[in-house]
Amino acid sequence: xxTVADILSARKNATLASLPPTATVRDALQIMSDRQIGSVLxxxxxxxxxxxxxxxxxxxxxxxxxxxxxxxxxxxxxxRLYVVSPRQTVQECLGIIxxxxxxxxxxxxxxxxxxxxxxxxxVNAELQQQRFIIEQMENYIAGNMG
Numbered sequence: 147x148x149t150v151a152d153i154l155s156a157r158k159n160a161t162l163a164s165l166p167p168t169a170t171v172r173d174a175l176q177i178m179s180d181r182q183i184g185s186v187l188x189x190x191x192x193x194x195x196x197x198x199x200x201x202x203x204x205x206x207x208x209x210x211x212x213x214x215x216x217x218x219x220x221x222x223x224x225x226r227l228y229v230v231s232p233r234q235t236v237q238e239c240l241g242i243i244x245x246x247x248x249x250x251x252x253x254x255x256x257x258x259x260x261x262x263x264x265x266x267x268x269v270n271a272e273l274q275q276q277r278f279i280i281e282q283m284e285n286y287i288a289g290n291m292g
Contacts, residue, residue, distance in 0.1 A: 148271050150239060150253055151232035154261045162262060164189045167196075167220035171207060174198045175214055185250045187262065188223045194252055194259045196223035201249075229254045230263070236271045239263060 154160075163177050164187040174186040178200070188196040198219050206222040207214060228242050229252045239251055243265050253261040 148236045148275050149232065150230055150234050150236070150261075150263055153236070153263055153267050153271050154232060154253065157261075160261075162187055162259070165198075165219060166190055167218065167223070169219050171198070171203065171212075171214040171217045171219060171222060174219055175203065184264070185262070186219075187252060187259070188219050189259065192258065194227065194229070194254070195220070196225040197227060197250060197252065198223045199250065227252060231255055232260065236268050236275070240265075240268050240272065243268065 163181055163183055163185070165174055165177070167188050167190055169188075177186055178184065185197050185199040187194060188198055196219075202222055202224055203214070206212070207217060212222070228246050228248065230239055230242065232253055232255050243249065243251060249265045251263050252259060253263060
């Protein structure tokens with residue numbers, strides 16, 4: 147079974163997008179646009195405080211008429227986080243994402259933030275695993291029937 151560690155190891159030198167809680171929403175949106183990602187982690191030193199997502203922007207700023215240049219991340223971030231360990235399976239994470247109705251899971255190991263996986267990462271990993279299994283079955287069947 148594929149684990150979160152497998153997904154993270156496939157992304158060599160990937161840096162996490164993070165900002166302090168005193169950064170503005172505009173700062174977060176700029177990073178998200180530049181890197182073509184849907185979230186920024188909110189951290190203070192080594193502490194993971196929350197996450198700011200496109201969903202937070204739409205629901206907490208746009209609908210409330212707040213300014214992205216004046217609003218601090220600490221005032222609109224999602225502070226209630228689900229985190230996973232690198233040893234958890236892709237299927238476990240898909241279950242967490244589905245139950246929690248979220249798109250991103252921070253990865254923590256021994257209290258240290260080491261990565262982030264998205265629903266896209268998890269679905270792609272699951273599809274790769276299924277393709278591998280199908281290929282193995284096809285090879286087995288072809289080998290036994292020929």
